[in-house]
Amino acid sequence: MDKASIVASPPSPSLSAPDLPEDVFLLILTHLAAWDVVSCQRVSKAWRTAYTKPEYLRIVLQQYPHTREIRDLPPGALHFRSSQGGRVDWQHIVVTVASRHQSFVTGTARTVCRYPMADVEQSGHWFPVGQWRYHESQPGGRLYSQPAAMHPGRTSSGPFLFRPTLWSYDDGLLVYAPAQRSQDDSVPSSPFLTLLDIATGERYPVPFDIRGKIIRNLRLRDRTLVLEWAEKDPYHNLDAVEQVNRHFASCFDISRGKNPQSWAVAWRSEWKMHFLGLPLNSHSRFLSTHNSTHYAVYFWQPNRSMYAGGEEMPIESLGVWDISNPSSYQPSTDPSGKSRPPEKEGPYIVSRFLFTDMDFFGVRQYASVSLMSLSLHSASLSLTVRENVGVAGQGYFDPAERLWCAKTTTFPFLGQGPRLYREWDGTLPPYRGHCSMESAEVEDSERWFVPIMDVIDVDAGVRMSLVETCISSQSVQNQLVIRMRFEAAGQNDGEDVGPGWVTLEDRLTREVGSRGRIAGDERWLIGQNEHMEIVVLNF
Structure with a gap:
């Protein structure tokens, strides 16, 4: 076969975390710490859009029920489809919890x-x-x-x-x-x-x-x-x-x-x-x-x-x-x-x-x-x-x-x-x-x-x-x-x-x-x- 007749197959599109099916993405979220989520928000616009959705942030915050910010929330506010936290600034809570836990892990202060x-x-x-x-x-x-x-x-x-x-x-x-x-x-x-x-x-x-x-x-x-x-x-x-x-x-x-x-x-x-x-x-x-x-x-x-x-x-x-x-x-x-x-x-x-x-x-x-x-x-x-x-x-x-x-x-x-x-x-x-x-x-x-x-x-x-x-x-x-x-x-x-x-x-x-x-x-x-x-x- 002539080499010139060989048509290169188009490269397959790259697949990143936000492009995954939601059930798979949620499994990943349950294994991420709050600081990891904040870091992911800085990768790209697409990642920031995905990692700042309120329902996804609530999944992450379920790992920290003892923190003061979570204890002050109304009952049921952390549920995936909850309507209790409509006025809650979830991004601010995630950043606060993430920074605090990172300070504890590294022995520093903000x-x-x-x-x-x-x-x-x-x-x-x-x-x-x-x-x-x-x-x-x-x-x-x-x-x-x-x-x-x-x-x-x-x-x-x-x-x-x-x-x-x-x-x-x-x-x-x-x-x-x-x-x-x-x-x-x-x-x-x-x-x-x-x-x-x-x-x-x-x-x-x-x-x-x-x-x-x-x-x-x-x-x-x-x-x-x-x-x-x-x-x-x-x-x-x-x-x-x-x-x-x-x-x-x-x-x-x-x-x-x-x-x-x-x-x-x-x-x-x-x-x-x-x-x-x-x-x-x-x-x-x-x-x-x-x-x-x-x-x-x-x-x-x-x-x-x-x-x-x-x-x-x-x-x-x-x-x-x-x-x-x-x-x-x-x-x-x-x-x-x-x-x-x-x-x-x-x-x-x-x-x-x-x-x-x-x-x-x-x-x-x-x-x-x-x-x-x-x-x-x-x-x-x-x-x-x-x-x-x-x-x-x-x-x-x-x-x-x-x-x-x-x-x-x-x-x-x-x-x-x-x-x-x-x-x-x-x-x-x-x-x-x-x-x-x-x-x-x-x-x-x-x-x-x-x-x-x-x-x-x-x-x-x-x-x-x-x-x-x-x-x-x-x-x-x-x-x-x-x-x-x-x-x-x-x-x-x-x-x-x-x-x-x-x-x-x-x-x-x-x-x-x-x-x-x-x-x-x-x-x-x-x-x-x-x-x-x-x-x-x-x-």
Whole structure:
């Protein structure tokens, strides 16, 4: 046959993914992650048209039912032919979910926001509650104010005690003292507290006059803000050396403003924390907790008796208040109590437990402090005390063999009822300062990592863990590490996505982990750096 007579057959047209039959294309979609779909949208116009169809995006998002954006959708909105999500911007949701999960997988952040803080401690407006120097969760009970790493030329080392921080986070809202003041500040020379909506960046002033006051602690929980503070001027002399300052707690309600996208901070009430007051020193300590209706505080003070003095037999007490009723009465402006309203018109004491009562329930600390947290359950009118003890002999030679005994005691704070005591109840981090008392339960100990603080977004299945390496070497410095893990939505509960634990970039860890405290949820991670800035990593 003559070669010239051979007619070449026309090439077959190429077939790409969008040209596939829909049933085959849907099978491909079910195996693609959200980030893969976003990448496919960038190939060509035809691919973008195919990979941005709302019904196809809903198929992809069915793999992420635990994410916040999906949980907020109406029921049935993710069905292939659903009519419930007609006004939903599916492309925006896919891009948001994809970017967040990609950040988790790579250990990075989309954006980093920094909020400078006022140096309230230097100006005398903040005197943090003293931290424990001995705690039973540490080997030998002793803590040190120096890094835990062993450095060349250093003769000793010990667990590092992180300094307290003056900010609080809860469900997208942050309360802190900003460095810059607004123009409507009535006291330009004084710091004031601000409520920050992290999602929008909008700030709202907290109506708290700082003049003549020293903040001891603040906490935001259940849309309720509690400020614990003391008067700057002493009220009376405790002895020839020490003076006592009256201590109070102010409560504020956080609610939506007239604009549904804004917030409002409104005064609720004020009450006296301690009937005599406390000296402003590092020896008299208190730990508190609250929810929207109740407040509890534990006091630990050295015994100044000449017969059983010092810290061997401290004075301990525990009180619970009902703070559900608002009241305009301020006991700080009425030292004599002449204008005090009738009982139960405002905050009032529900119960008070002295050291004998605490002995009865088994939660008295004595000098061997193991207290880690308090929590209130208003529905059952119960109070839970959690303690943590390092088991002797465990981890002394090998850090991988360390072991902590977490104990939980629950008892009614009103009425009569049984005490529930649980030993080996979960795993808590060792005490490293008051910030560690806010940690969620940590996972079982892993080799060469000591937990400091964990944050868990239960609904999203996200865990972020601040740990410290514990390598014994003269040439290797122990360092802080933040690890993140995303438990797969759409898979079996507890199953991890991708590589499991992912380590956050070192530069970002230094930004948020320097104070030993982290907060946040699946959307962002919050911490404080060494430059007096609150840092928000947006995922």
